[in-house]
Structure formats: C-alpha cells, structure tokens
Amino acid sequence: MSKLLSSGWRVARWMSLFQLCATHLQGGIDKALDFPGAMADMARLGLAPPPVFATMVIALELGASFAILTGVLRWAGAATLALFALREALVVARFWELPPPQRLPAANVFFEHLGLVGGLLTAAWHDARERLASRRYQLSSTRSPTMRILPLLPALVLSLSVLASPAVAQTALPLPPIALAAQYDTAHAHVDPTAGALLSHPNAHTTPTPPQVAVAAQYDTTHVYVDPTDVDRFAKSFLATFGGQSSKQVLVQVTPTPSQTSSQLLQTPVGTISLFGFRTPVPYPFGIERTGYLVKDMDEAIQAARAAGADVLVAPFPDPIGRDAVIQWPGGVNMQLYWHTAAPNYTPFETVPENRVYVSPDRADAFMHAFLTFSHGKVVNDDAHAPGIEIGRAGESFRRIRIESDFGKMSVQVTDGKLSWPYGRELTGYEVSDLPATLAKATASGAKVLVQPYEASGRRSAMVLFPGGYIAEIHATTGN
Template sequence: MTLLAGAAAPAPAPVAHPVHKPADASQAQPVSYGPQYAAAHVYLEPGTMPAFVRSWEATFGGSHYDFVDDVNVTPTPSKALSTFITSPVGHLSVFDYHTPKPHPFGEERTGWGVTDVDKAVKAAQRSGAYELVAPFDDPVGRDAVIQFPGGLNTQLWLNFTSPTLPELTTTPENRVYITAGTLRPFLSSYLQFTHGRIVKDEKRADAAEVGEPNQVMHRISITSQFGKTVVFVTDGHLPHPYGEESIGYEVADLDNAIAKAKATGADVLAKPHTANGRTSAVVRFPGGYVAEVHQNVS
C-alpha cells in the first residue's frame, strides 16, 4: 500500500494513499484521480531511507512526510519504516522493511488510486490481467495487487480519507520491457483497463535509448488517467542497467539533475545519451532505487 504519514502536524495514526474521496464509488469503471495519484513504490536497502530522501529532494525538489515506523500495510504481518515524498516530477511511497516483505510486495512498481478496489480487480480480470493479491483491508483503506500479461505488477488502492496531492510539473512514465510474443495480450489488457490510448507507435525506433546503439526496436507511447507509459519491445537481451529501472522522470535540465544526484550519493549507471527525442541517463539513488531521468530535446 502507498503509505502517507502526517506532514504538517502529528497524526494519531498513519494516513495512506492520499486521494479525493469519490463522489460516486458505484461507477462501473475504475477511475484514477490523476497521474499524481499513481505513486511509485520504492523499497530501500535497510537503514538508507534518510540518505535516499535527501538525495531525491536535492535532485528534484519536493518534500517528505514524517517517517512512520513499524507500519503494517500488507495482508499478513510485516513491519516497515515508511514515508511519502511529493516532488514536481513524481510522488513516491517509500519503504524500509524491518521484516521480510510478504510476497509479492516489493515487486509492484506503482500504486494506482481507484474509486473501488473490488470493482477494479474484476475489471482487471475482464481485461486479461491477473489477481496476485485479493482485495484486503488495511487501517486506512483497501488494496489489491494485479499483474498484466508480460509481468507488470501494480497495486490498486482506495483511501477512505481525502487529502490532496499537489499537481505534477512533469508526469513520470512507466517503462515496460516486453517481448514481441507478449505485446498483443499486454496491450489488449493494459489499454482496456487503463482506458489508455497509444499516442506514438514507432516500429523502428532508435534502440540506443536502451543501451543498444546502431539497432532498432519497436517503441510505443501510451497515455491514460494513470499517467504515461512507454513500451519497449525487445528480445529481452538487455545490457545493464536497462530493465532495472521501472519509472522514467522528466526534468528541464538533465546535466543539472545528474550533478545534484551525484553530489548527494547517487551513481550514474548509464551516462547521458540522446535518442528518440530525449537525452536520458539511468541513476541509482542511495538505497538502491534505480530510475531513468530524461530531458526532452527538439
């Protein structure tokens, strides 16, 4: 679950999944509350949360909510230190687990806010996705985990409170690596569930974007109420570190962002390079979170 602890003033209990309470929870289709409610889920190496938060905020700006310890937001017992980061390029729910993570938690890349978790799971199943974790209640809401064909896991959530998250300056994108044989069932399920649309379909895009210069690949850009998605259709023979990053973040000045990240303990795993209308790099932040960071170019 995307946990959010009290920010401005102490709260008697953790508040999770900041979201507007739906006006009509009986809607037949799952509806997102906007890309800012599709928060990345970040699972850190033990003891590294302060360093990660400092590096992220120094790189992208933003702020974090108070750390909350010993939270249990899984259907079976677990304990973690957690915080929620709001930043102009994307919001993150961050966990440092003290106990082993119950499977399959830690494998989902995002948490998507929906108007009704149970109906959303049924809609996912109708689209061809799978129910990995059946809906369950937590102290502040309801959650489930689904998987789209090809192995993309996401958590679905509904919070019973109604705080508001700030709008994003730029919208982060899911980065999906998939093989040609799985593309059709993935797209069928993903587009049906998200009510998304393909905004760009490049059959011969520059594969230098994913570390394969002088080669081409099939690249598909999708937009929906849950944010942006870019699909890379490859043979799965990916050079390191591609495939480790699950989210891409857009900035106005890539060199400046990288300099700030490096100054606060981050490592650059893939140096800046230009392909498909963007200059991008892959960065590993303290605690192990790997992200693509890019600047659009004309």
C-alpha cells in the same frame, strides 16, 4: 400506378440496405475523422501495427458499404460485412468469459451482432440469386454443380482471410452449449465490457465501456524498497535531486500477512515515491509490484482489471488508511491498486512521470490490449524501429510504445530480453527541464550516473543509481 409502386419499392429497398450497413458506414466515417482514436482501438484489440489495421478497417467498412448501396458486387460487400460483424462479436462481446453481472448485456451485444450477420448474409444471398437468374449470369444447365458456385468463391476466400486475422486467431473460442439456444434473445443493449468501444461504434455514446477507475496521475506512485539503513540516505538524495518534500515516516504493516516496515511518501514536482524499509522479511509478492495506482472504487477496479485480462495476485485487503490489491498484466507486469478511506488531495505534477515496462514480443499485444482497456488509455506513439541506444543496444532498433491515460504515462519496451545492466531495472522515467543541472544535483547528493546522457527520439536521457539501489531514467525534451 405500377410504375409508382415499382419506384416506391426500389426506394424502400435502398433504404433497407442503407439501414443494414448504417452501423459500418458510421464506424468507417468516424474512424476516418478520428484516425488516432481508430489506431487506439486497434491497439486495444491487439492488432499491430495499429495504423495499417486502422486503414484496412476503414477501407473495408466504407468499401463494402459502398458495394451494398450501389449494387456493384453487392453480394460480396454484404458477405464481407457479415464476416466483419461476426469477427466483432467473437472479439469484443465474449460474454461466456465474464462474471454474471456483465454476462447478460455482453450476450445481448453478441446476439445482436449475430442478427446483423444474418441480415447481411440474406442480402448477399438474394443478390447472388438474382444475378445467377439474370441472362448475363445464367449458367447453362449442362454445367456441373461446381461451376454454379464459382461466383461465390471470392467471398469465401475473403471470409476466411477475415476470420484468420490475429485478434480472432488469438481470442476466438467455441461457444458454450447454452449459447446455442440464446440466439432467440431479443433484449437490446449496447455495451462493451471487455475491450473498449465496438469497432463499428468507436464514438457511440450509447455504448457503455468499462468503468473509469483512475483518479489522476499525481496519485500514482513508484514503490521503492530499500534496506532500513538506506531509507534516510535515499530520501535525502531523491529530494535533493528533484525537490519536493517527505511525509512523516511511520512504522506500519502494509501487507495482508504480518510484517513491519517504515513508510513515507516522497512528493516531488516530477513524480512521487512510496518508500519502504522493511524491518521484517518482505512477504510475497510485495517488492515486485513496481507502482501503486489510486482507484475510485476498489471492488469496481478489481472487476474491471479481471475483465480486461489481469490476474489478481493479492485480493483486496485493508491497510491503515484504506484498501490495497496487487494485480498482474499479461507479460508479467505487476502493479498495486489502492484506495483511501479519506480521499487525498495532491498538487498536480509539473511533468508526469513515465512508468517504464519491459515485455516480450510474444506478450506485447496482449499487454497493450489489457492495459488500454482497463486504463482507457491511448497510444500516443508506437515506433517499431525505435533507436536501440534507448535500451543499451546502439546501432540496433526495437519496438517502443508510449501510452497516456488518467493513470499517467507509460513507456513499453518490447525486447528479446538480451539487455545489459541497468536496462530493465529502472521503474520510472522522470522528465526535467534541465538535465545537466539535475544530474549535478543527483551526484552531489550521493547518486551515481550509470548511463551518461545521450540523445534519441527528441529526448536527452541518462540513468541514475540512487543510494539504496533505486535506478531511475531521467530525461529532458530537446524538441528535435
């Protein structure tokens, strides 16, 4: 009977340990099976290079879980996962930074993680105590108290290294005083209102993420401002180059303060232009917002943008056909969000244009984290040594990140700002099937080729200046 009870106790103990580390086992396995998704999670959290950190997280979650379940250095595995869970809470569930509607569910996630930390530390403490009490690890009573804690020093070193990781170093803040009493909250919810899925739950369907506010790429436009005398020349040249059609030109006020501009939409198979020719001075900050992204719900989009880390430069305001707002991402990247009273219905692009963004190394990871969270995008390529010829610095290299989301494509150039004209002035890259033919149409319609075609990274690219001053990158894939 005693043997049966002993066996039952061992099974129950192992099952308890399995449940304790099950979330990290699931997280590690899911990341290993979906490594691109794991890299996207790392990018959302600002951890670069994503492949290295994704590999480290997988090894940590599975290795520490293996240690707990097998009993091989169980105390070290449990302590490691405890620090990892604490790190997740500090990075992902920062409830004290959120507005009231999102604060409670995020606080639940935070304190649930604290509960997991407590369970793991308890397991570590019990295992360490049993080892110290055994003959093999029994310390002599004549040894100093310092010698008694030597077996725990590796866990302390590992803990400090985990907490010193970039994401925690950049984001961890002291908890407000009210949080000290909230640790007894027992409500249960699994949400992630700030940065996508929790690291330990990359594919968990029970973990709500920030709302998906994008509609589709064909509703996103590049904003082009030209002198009123150049409006018709630009429209004619752009449509002659790429094909497509223009909407009727109208005179309207598109800003929240008094102004007047001509406005028309140039729709082509490779991208759309919102063309403005202001008859009055352009109110700040209009003219530097680069792009317009259609959203499903303006209020929801603004809330999601703020939660992701954007500043709202111009609060939502009505326009003749809906509502607009202007936001700014870390690194100084401005864009306009818009919503139509009557939902538009546009034909999908033949090729999706590429929003081209230039940011500094100091703000690149913060921009990536914020925009990926908001857009639900994914990193399709993060090249730390992209050919410098792409930014006019042949023979050098730079970091270039390509993102895809329901808003469309984006190319992020991370540079030190030492750029020759016209690099950094182009807003959008257009993909065409025949680059020489497209450039011939452009020059025949009044445009000028600023950068002659070159080949790099599987593309043949050029820069073109259209009448009125709009600069565009145009490329065709080479398959190399």
